[in-house]
Amino acid sequence: MVATRQSPPQTASDASPSTVPLTFGASRSAASTRPALIDCDLHNELHGDVLALVPYLSDRWKRHLETFGGRSPAGGFYPRFMDHREDARPPSGRRAGSEVAFTRSQYLDPFRVAYGILIPLSPAASQQNHEFGAALAKACNDWQVAEWLDPEPRLRASIVVPIEAPDLAVAEIRRRASDPRFVQVQFTGRPQEPMGRRKYWPIYEACQEYGLKVISHAFGSYGQPITGAGWPSFYLEDHVGPAQAMQANIISLVAEGVFDRFPDLKVISVENGAGWLPSLMWRLDASWSLLREEVPHLQMAPSEYVRRHIWTTTQPMEEPHQPHQFDEFIEQLGSLADHILFASDYPHWDADQPDEAFPIRLAPELEHKIYYGNAAALYGLGETQ
Amino acid sequence: MARHVVAQVGEIPPGGRKVVDLDGHSVGVFHVEGEYFALLNWCPHQGARLCEGRLWSGLEGDVPGDYRTRTDRTVIACMYHGWEFDLRTGRSVCEPERLRVRTYEVTVEPDHPSDQDGSTLGRLSRTNATAHTFPVTVEHGNIVVDLRRTPISATVLGTPGARSEGNIDITLIPVEGSIHSGGAI
Amino acid sequence: MTSTADTLRIATRPHAGNATELIDGDVHNIVPDTQALFPYLSEHWREHITNTLFKGAPETSYPRWAPTTERPGSELPNWRPAGSDLSVIKRDVLDADGLSFAVLCCTYAIDSLHNPDAAVALARAVNDWQIAEWLDKDERLRATVVVPTQLPAEAAREIDRVGCHPGFVQVGLPVRSSVPYGSRLHAPLWEAISRNSLVGAIHFGGAPGTPPTPSGWPSYYLEEHVGMAQVFQTQVVSLVTEGVFDLHPDLRVVLLEAGVTWMGPFLWRFDKEWRNLRRLVPWVKRAPSAYVRDHIRLTIQPVDAPPSDVHLRQAIEQIGSDEMLVYASDYPHRHASEPSRVLSVVTESHAARIRSANARALWRLA
Numbered sequence A: 001m002v003a004t005r006q007s008p009p010q011t012a013s014d015a016s017p018s019t020v021p022l023t024f025g026a027s028r029s030a031a032s033t034r035p036a037l038i039d040c041d042l043h044n045e046l047h048g049d050v051l052a053l054v055p056y057l058s059d060r061w062k063r064h065l066e067t068f069g070g071r072s073p074a075g076g077f078y079p080r081f082m083d084h085r086e087d088a089r090p091p092s093g094r095r096a097g098s099e100v101a102f103t104r105s106q107y108l109d110p111f112r113v114a115y116g117i118l119i120p121l122s123p124a125a126s127q128q129n130h131e132f133g134a135a136l137a138k139a140c141n142d143w144q145v146a147e148w149l150d151p152e153p154r155l156r157a158s159i160v161v162p163i164e165a166p167d168l169a170v171a172e173i174r175r176r177a178s179d180p181r182f183v184q185v186q187f188t189g190r191p192q193e194p195m196g197r198r199k200y201w202p203i204y205e206a207c208q209e210y211g212l213k214v215i216s217h218a219f220g221s222y223g224q225p226i227t228g229a230g231w232p233s234f235y236l237e238d239h240v241g242p243a244q245a246m247q248a249n250i251i252s253l254v255a256e257g258v259f260d261r262f263p264d265l266k267v268i269s270v271e272n273g274a275g276w277l278p279s280l281m282w283r284l285d286a287s288w289s290l291l292r293e294e295v296p297h298l299q300m301a302p303s304e305y306v307r308r309h310i311w312t313t314t315q316p317m318e319e320p321h322q323p324h325q326f327d328e329f330i331e332q333l334g335s336l337a338d339h340i341l342f343a344s345d346y347p348h349w350d351a352d353q354p355d356e357a358f359p360i361r362l363a364p365e366l367e368h369k370i371y372y373g374n375a376a377a378l379y380g381l382g383e384t385q
Numbered sequence B: 001m002a003r004h005v006v007a008q009v010g011e012i013p014p015g016g017r018k019v020v021d022l023d024g025h026s027v028g029v030f031h032v033e034g035e036y037f038a039l040l041n042w043c044p045h046q047g048a049r050l051c052e053g054r055l056w057s058g059l060e061g062d063v064p065g066d067y068r069t070r071t072d073r074t075v076i077a078c079m080y081h082g083w084e085f086d087l088r089t090g091r092s093v094c095e096p097e098r099l100r101v102r103t104y105e106v107t108v109e110p111d112h113p114s115d116q117d118g119s120t121l122g123r124l125s126r127t128n129a130t131a132h133t134f135p136v137t138v139e140h141g142n143i144v145v146d147l148r149r150t151p152i153s154a155t156v157l158g159t160p161g162a163r164s165e166g167n168i169d170i171t172l173i174p175v176e177g178s179i180h181s182g183g184a185i
Numbered sequence C: 001m002t003s004t005a006d007t008l009r010i011a012t013r014p015h016a017g018n019a020t021e022l023i024d025g026d027v028h029n030i031v032p033d034t035q036a037l038f039p040y041l042s043e044h045w046r047e048h049i050t051n052t053l054f055k056g057a058p059e060t061s062y063p064r065w066a067p068t069t070e071r072p073g074s075e076l077p078n079w080r081p082a083g084s085d086l087s088v089i090k091r092d093v094l095d096a097d098g099l100s101f102a103v104l105c106c107t108y109a110i111d112s113l114h115n116p117d118a119a120v121a122l123a124r125a126v127n128d129w130q131i132a133e134w135l136d137k138d139e140r141l142r143a144t145v146v147v148p149t150q151l152p153a154e155a156a157r158e159i160d161r162v163g164c165h166p167g168f169v170q171v172g173l174p175v176r177s178s179v180p181y182g183s184r185l186h187a188p189l190w191e192a193i194s195r196n197s198l199v200g201a202i203h204f205g206g207a208p209g210t211p212p213t214p215s216g217w218p219s220y221y222l223e224e225h226v227g228m229a230q231v232f233q234t235q236v237v238s239l240v241t242e243g244v245f246d247l248h249p250d251l252r253v254v255l256l257e258a259g260v261t262w263m264g265p266f267l268w269r270f271d272k273e274w275r276n277l278r279r280l281v282p283w284v285k286r287a288p289s290a291y292v293r294d295h296i297r298l299t300i301q302p303v304d305a306p307p308s309d310v311h312l313r314q315a316i317e318q319i320g321s322d323e324m325l326v327y328a329s330d331y332p333h334r335h336a337s338e339p340s341r342v343l344s345v346v347t348e349s350h351a352a353r354i355r356s357a358n359a360r361a362l363w364r365l366a
């Protein structure tokens, strides 16, 4: 990192980056000496939102966009506190994260990212008009191929699908399945039904058929509140909420027997942190021990399904006030530590800096697994560097 | 080491800042309504370049809906996760007892020796009582930073795992200097 | 076990207490049927209930025949619901456990009634029924004011009506709500709770008609049972973020049947978000975990215990205060482990606090 980062020349009166320390924790030179990493949550942003997809839309849907525009459930959006990281805006002035070249020079190269898994936050999944959502999803995936995957071999991508129209979603999955650079199918943080419900099974069936993972990325889909008790008032509450939403979806995936029906399915929780995993497993098992007759299709304790089928990314990593409690968390995970994947969330304001993402220094073996080995095993990416 | 000229008088306009490299350490020098502040350019959270963050007024409230803007306080919010630090003390707004960024004292020395102990100097002095602040002065039209007193401790700066345990004190360097009267201030 | 220096809101730090005293913080008294409320309803509502299909609030967060609803031995003859007979509760809970106090939590689903007049009438009836048939009959009992939480101003009126009765120590708030409890819509509710020096008792379940998850309605009760912990988390976030404790510095809240082991890691995340986003809510002056430790208590049944005692001890210590846990049997509900499991992994003095001292401080029992 120290070696590769280019520091703009210092000017007299502005706040341009100075030479030392370099950006983003680089004062530690950690990136230059540590092994490469796999980043499981890297955002490729649509400059101008849906307008970036216009070149990839058919005339019919271009006309629709010009005439009606998109329609998503109104009233569910909390303005984010800050825009994307201010220093991640490319020199062109376009949106942060919207240019592969700048992502490469600011992030992939200096931070020794061996592979980055792209997760575009597109408007496709929340469209009330499902056909338009499908058209946007297809356009978004074409855009990912043309503007991200083709120019940058280290990138892998998530297939954007209209999740609330599973037939259309499956069609899009089939369209992409032959391109090995698409490694997973993307759900929003809160679909209209709990993720385990029968409605979504065709999507899981297709994922299993093609060996694709399923991810649920925090936020997105604004048709129902972020909580099980209605709409909170403040963005801070909205920003704590995804961990709760993801737990509800994991509970559903397990209880509804998705992993019994699709035993090869692998689900990744993205941008929900991970500190809640141990207590969720304990509670699942405790309730199941009494209520198991309601779900006779389950073949083993719920925590066992979690251990086999659920992965979580790190960011936003919990930061206990008492660091030794992070060690306890790791210890409680046990075998599930093999399912923790490093993720930065670059270039969002709440991104974790790769070399500063944990409140403690991880043991070397664990560090390697979280930063590289676990993701390499999950996605079938080679050991490198 | 030692004293560093960091800027010419008038070079940093009110509301402006300059980030400089002093003995291999990045320090931001801020000009806020006639006062100068200097802060280590390193966020104790995840090491972002703190001095590139936005400046805000202090903001306090007692009860829901109470947004009391404290224009007498200036905080810098890290451009990454928004952690706020008081520009004057370097203390975290959220956890002032636990977390602080190294600050430097900035003083302005007048052009003429006779002004040395005059009211102009007093007004511009940023003397801070805490042990971790250091003077920045301006001499002969130059803003001067003095690094003589405390070296940067690499362990404090560098070791993950040292973070968030007990008091986090990002120690920095003393800054001394003086600014010619007749400058922007 | 660390204890925050300023954990003083509930009371001055409670004395560790009498090691043998036991207070049960969560025993359910169940309305057996609507007829039981007739003596406490007006002529209009008696006639209405008799002649129409409206039969009160039969909905429940506890499916009648689920294995979690009635523990073995608690069942009553003639299909009467467990927990509806004071003599049985006396025998099997108060006497059997040698309790000095038991705090009753009636979960009659007033929140399921969309007709506001019916909701108010039935809430009043349930509270008058509790006074006459429970509180007046055993001095060891304390009870929960049942209110129409969906109508905060009406709820406040009912709290003011019965809140001065010394037997009522808290107001029942089903954790599932259609709007989070910290919202300003609920301001009259918290003002009344505070005015009457009562505890806000957020308990498992609720029937607001809105789904219990951010992704809609789950298929199985198992999902709802497990997922309720996340709804509790939502309410904690709401109360702290929306400044309820800043408006009411002496307010006490207890989470009943919420589980315990999620709290520590949840606070890690909540504190983190506060550091990031404090400017949005400047009245939140300290870390959310500090507010929680000062104002919020948890009953220990269920605890959601891990198989390992070491992990259970870690989870309890991660909560960060020995003043937060309150013993409860959650009679007649059934859970996977006994409350004794918690008592067995903490220090003796901590166990004593859990058994009685923390409850005395929370509910101001004397």
Ligand code: FES
Binding pocket: B043, B044, B045, B046, B047, B048, B078, B079, B080, B081, B082, B083
């Ligand atoms: S790096 Fe500055 S707030 Fe996180």
